[in-house]
Amino acid sequence: MLRTARRLTQALAHGPLVRADLRWPSVAGADLLERSALETVSHGKHLLTRLDDGRTLHTHLRMEGTWQVRRTQQPPQPWRQHTVRVVLATARWTCAGISLGMVDLVPTSREHTLIGHLGPDLMADDVDxxxxxxxxxxxxxxxxxxxxxxxxxxxxxxxxxxxxxxxxxxxxxxxxxxxxxxxxxxxxxxxxxxxxxxxxxxxxxxxxxxxxxxxxxxxxxxxxxxxxxxxxxxxxxxxxxxxxxxxxxxxxxxx
Ligand SMILES: [Zn+2]
Known part of the structure; x- marks a missing residue:
């Protein structure tokens, strides 16, 4: 999970989002275009992608989920899998969350409500x-x-x-x-x-x-x-x- 978080951080660090599709009922209408993803951190199996507008995109891989990263192409290339739940792209990289078990959008200040039942993450940069x-x-x-x-x-x-x-x-x-x-x-x-x-x-x-x-x-x-x-x-x-x-x-x- 730490590696996935690092890959997402690196891929999304280059400028604002030019594409942001959330294919998940509770967040389907959310507009993330032009926002920048500051970083993605992992906490256990939770992934927290922090945006520059004070929101956090929370995803969870459950058993089958995975993130794929590709070069952004023009015109955008569709993913073959129909189980793509999230697509985030900068001008350089496109990240697709496939078969995710959970997708939420929460204020970054409320992240602890998602993961509060977990003990400190031993993979964190500053382990508690x-x-x-x-x-x-x-x-x-x-x-x-x-x-x-x-x-x-x-x-x-x-x-x-x-x-x-x-x-x-x-x-x-x-x-x-x-x-x-x-x-x-x-x-x-x-x-x-x-x-x-x-x-x-x-x-x-x-x-x-x-x-x-x-x-x-x-x-x-x-x-x-x-x-x-x-x-x-x-x-x-x-x-x-x-x-x-x-x-x-x-x-x-x-x-
Ligand atoms: Zn021994």
């Missing part, structure tokens, strides 16, 4: 580590691995970075969140490896992390721990049907 750490500690007896996967604690951590973070810090995934001595270190570590991964070329086109050969724990069941040589184990966090997979070393992440 203190708030996320406080959220984590407040999870009490809940296993730390399960708490880290809760988007209300911190947005953006998935199963990969939960496993990797806990391995790096030698924390057992089932240790109660309130027992974590340094929750800020947990959050800062997760944010660091997430950012490093987003900046690395081994990321899929959608911006999702791909568990590569670099993983220490994730996807390495039965393989030797890179620290102690014990076999990495696989387990489930949470309760079905919302349980999630995790990987850990029972020796150096012992409770």
């Amino acid at each position: 580590v203190a708030t996320a750490a406080a959220n984590l500690r407040a999870q009490g007896d809940r296993p730390v691995g399960e708490a880290l996967l809760d988007q209300r604690v911190a947005a953006g951590i998935g199963t990969i970075y939960t496993s990797e973070t806990l391995w790096l810090l030698r924390l057992n995934p089932w240790q109660p969140a309130r027992e974590i001595a340094d929750p800020e270190e947990v959050i800062a570590t997760a944010a660091r490896i997430m950012r490093r991964s987003a900046d690395a070329p081994s990321i899929t086109a959608t911006g999702d992390p791909r568990p590569g050969r670099d993983a220490n724990a994730y996807g390495r069941e039965h393989q030797p721990c890179r620290r102690c040589g014990s076999a990495i184990r696989q387990g489930r966090l949470g309760t079905p049907p919302t349980d999630r997979v995790t990987y850990w070393c029972a020796t150096c992440q012992e409770r």
